[in-house]
Amino acid sequence: MASFPEALDAVASKVPGRLAMLVASDGSSLTYQCLAERSAVVAQGLRALGVLSREPLLSHMHRGCDWYVLYVAASRLGVPLAAMPVQDYDQLHELRNLRWKQLLALKPQLLVVDEEKLPKEVDLRRHFFKDVLETGAMLNEELPEVSAKDVLCYCFTGGTTGRQRCIPVTHGMALHELRQYPEALRWQGDSCSEMECARVLQASSLYWASAVFGQLDLALALQGCAVVSEDIDVKDLASTVREQFVNILGLPPSMLSLMEPTDLIDTRSQGGYCHVRRLISWGEPCPAAISETWGASRWPWRFLDILISTEYWLSFVASERDPEGRSLFTPVKDLEVYLHPLGRTAEDGIFSELCLCGPGV
DSSP: OOSHHHHHHHHHHHSTTSEEEEETTTOOEEEHHHHHHHHHHHHHHHHHTTOOTTSOEEEEOOSSHHHHHHHHHHHHTTOOEEEEOOOOOGGGHHHHHHHHHHHHHTOOSOEEESSSOOOTTOOOOEEEHHHHHHHHTTOOOOOOOOOTTSEEEEEEEOTTTTOOEEEEEEHHHHHHHHHHHHHHHTOOGGGOOGGGSOEEEEOOOGGGHHHHHHHHHHHHHTTOEEEEOOOOSHHHHHHHHHHTTOOEEEEOHHHHTTSOGGGGSBTTSTTOBOOOOEEEEOSSOOOHHHHHHHSOTTSSSEEEEEEOOSSSOSOEEESOBOTTSOBOOEEOTTOEEEEEEEEEETTTEEEEEEEEESTTO
8 A cells, every 4th residue: 555545445445334533522423434435525625626736735623523534635635734723722822823833834725624713814715624525525536646755744843852843744654653553552453343443542632743643543553443532631531531442542651640540440340340451651751650550460451662753653662671660662663773873971881873764754
């Protein structure tokens, strides 16, 4: 497969009636067949509105079923999607203004919205998603070919250097995750019954777009469902995990530190029951205390520490730790790893820069 939509269509043909997305707040859902068919229609609508391949498209939509459809639709045209979140939390006001500035600097060709709420300074040609869908329903034109080298989406990051910059993510980077996740998580999806299918929590805000796109990759790689949650409070988040039968949960250590493993156990059942089978620490270095608390053998899940960033997707996985509690990372397949010596210190000896190469970078 040479592109992200090809991979999605392959899953849709295999398990057409399986849920691809479920929004916990209102129960709206999307099957793989519906996602494939509706995204093809929206792609036709975007083309009719003059959307050109390889020039960015900007969305200002709630993270949910329609937004997922738009994302796949843009990918069918070879059009990179840049996503502006709708949420306007008070503590993110400055970040929101900065993000608008960054996204508009991409010179997007069109803005797709699901509501009118926009800053006055945003002067872009815009269309409602429902209108794009209706327009596309009347068309059936041939879509362009898309390759693994084409840009799939744009994600912004400050990174460890603190420098804000735009990262173009290619179709090939997403395909890398789709290939590697089943083995990395040791998840045998083909042998699962419908009730045991992967249900992946998708709780990240679009302010951290790479996490959102990556969580969708994880669900698709396991032919499972992305469970969308808008919960901010960790207790509410744990409640959603229990009530929506989430069995694959990835959270940064800073959030895990605010929770207890027992928060994920449904005490209403006799003896308590937990659906979570894979618990992933990602996004931040995992302290030994978190590994000891959440990785204890008495819990029903396999605890994993996964190394991912905006610039390199799904690179290292750790399921074991050394005596001091540090994660013992192993690179995933197709990742080439080099150490470039930079110098020497009296205390620690030689120090080096880690260099990565491969389809996920």
